[in-house]
Amino acid sequence: xxxxxxxxxxxxxxxxxxxxxxxxxxxxxxxxxxxxxxxxxxxxxxxxxxxxxxxxxxxxxxxxxxxxxxxxxxxxxxxxxxxxxxxxxxxxxxxxxxxxxxxxxxxxxxxxxxxxxxxxxxxxxxxxxxxxxxxxxxxxxxxxxxxxxxxxxxxxxxxxxxxxxxxxxxxxxxxxxxxxxxxxxxxxxxxxxxxxxxxxxxxxxxxxxxxxxxxxxxxxxxxxxxxxxxx
Ligand code: PGA
Numbered sequence: 001x002x003x004x005x006x007x008x009x010x011x012x013x014x015x016x017x018x019x020x021x022x023x024x025x026x027x028x029x030x031x032x033x034x035x036x037x038x039x040x041x042x043x044x045x046x047x048x049x050x051x052x053x054x055x056x057x058x059x060x061x062x063x064x065x066x067x068x069x070x071x072x073x074x075x076x077x078x079x080x081x082x083x084x085x086x087x088x089x090x091x092x093x094x095x096x097x098x099x100x101x102x103x104x105x106x107x108x109x110x111x112x113x114x115x116x117x118x119x120x121x122x123x124x125x126x127x128x129x130x131x132x133x134x135x136x137x138x139x140x141x142x143x144x145x146x147x148x149x150x151x152x153x154x155x156x157x158x159x160x161x162x163x164x165x166x167x168x169x170x171x172x173x174x175x176x177x178x179x180x181x182x183x184x185x186x187x188x189x190x191x192x193x194x195x196x197x198x199x200x201x202x203x204x205x206x207x208x209x210x211x212x213x214x215x216x217x218x219x220x221x222x223x224x225x226x227x228x229x230x231x
Contacts, residue, residue: 003202003229004188004209005033006115006152007216008055008083013038023048025219032226034081039069046078053081053115056089059102071103071110082107083211085141086117087156097140104145114149115211116141117190118177122157130155131176138180150186151177152211158191160214165191167204174206195224202228 013019019041026035027048036053037045045052058068071082084107085100095103100116107114118141120133134153142149153173158164165173174187190211193201201210210229215221 002032003207004150004186005222005226005229006053006081006083006188006190006209006211007033007035007222008086008190008211008213009035009037009217010055010088010213011038012214012217013041019044022217022219023050026050026222029223029226032230033222036081036083039074042074042079043077051081052079053083053113054079055083055086056093057082057103057107059099059106061106071106071112075110075112080113081115082112083115083117083152085137087119087154087159097137100141101143101145104141104149108145108147108149115152115188116149117152117154117211119154119156119159119191125155125157130173134173134177135180138177148183148185150188150208152188152190153177154190154211160192162192162194164193164197164201167200170201170204171206174204178206193225195221195228198225198228202231 030050034051034053035045036055054074057071057074058065062070062072084103089095104114118134118137120130124133170189177187186208188209188211189207193210193212194215
């Protein structure tokens with residue numbers, strides 16, 4: 001089975017021209033990856049038949065929540081996936097495990113497929129605390145949840161830094177994460193995946209796909225990554 005490829009466009013694309021250009025260059029491979037665009041352009045991607053996810057959403061049912069975006073609305077316009085627990089959201093928007101748990105429940109109730117992002121910071125990595133941190137994040141985020149979700153393992157120190165763990169380290173962590181579930185959970189790797197390192201990362205035997213940030217904003221790079229991951 002080919003691997004899942006997720007393009008997390010974060011807040012990189014800001015103009016219609018950038019988005020149109022991106023869509024034009026990638027329409028030939030639109031069935032081979034899931035794009036998480038700025039929510040402003042979500043409908044544009046959906047109209048062009050891309051498989052779409054969102055980068056975050058409200059934990060609440062529709063109602064008096066100024067500035068928040070309802071999962072119900074996102075599902076209604078055609079989003080299929082949602083990223084939750086991304087480290088940039090945990091840090092910049094002070095999301096804790098309890099809120100992430102509420103958001104996962106809200107997303108599952110609305111039949112979105114959830115990708116839960118987990119990862120350790122550099123200090124925890126250096127102190128060999130990675131597995132403890134990940135287990136804690138999983139237990140708290142998935143409290144009272146039995147539906148199947150997807151995990152993306154993203155060491156915080158690898159995101160946007162050009163650094164990655166070794167293949168052996170990723171393999172070990174991915175098999176540890178899988179051992180915590182009683183179903184065949186899909187586990188992705190994210191953090192500085194690029195066209196330069198995808199050949200090597202693709203050799204990790206138990207990874208089910210990749211979550212790509214910066215490199216996914218360049219259509220040529222994303223196409224190369226997809227080609228390699230398909231092998
Ligand atoms: P990056 O981001 O590929 O730019 O390191 C990955 C992510 O944050 O999902």
